[in-house]
Amino acid sequence: MSGTPLARPSAWRLWWSFTWRQAAAMVLSTIALGIVLGALKWLGMPPAYGVAVIPYFTLVILIYSGYEAFRRLLVVYDIRFPGGPSDEQDHRQRR
Helix, strand or coil, X not given: CXXXXXXXHHHHHHHHHHHHHHHHXXXXXXXXXXXXXXXXXXXXXXXXXXXXXXXXXXXXXXXXXXXXXXXXXXXXXXXXXXXXXXXXXXXXXXX
8 A cells, every 4th residue: 555644643642642741740649649638537527528539639630641641742843833923043953
């Protein structure tokens, strides 16, 4: 079969790099949240308060994990956005 491939092979590598970083940040953050809530419960906080704050902390963990994974990808890969600031002078070949 001939023709143009639908996606570059490096696109999958980029997607997996983002996904595993986000998953790792979420797992570590969730473990930390469980430890903090467990410690607060052990110190005498009523369980209802812990259950009430879990959705808010989960949202913060989700946003942070996506931000952190994307930030690390921007450092590793040369990702440019259409309409974003131009760094063309920095990327030109020397003659």
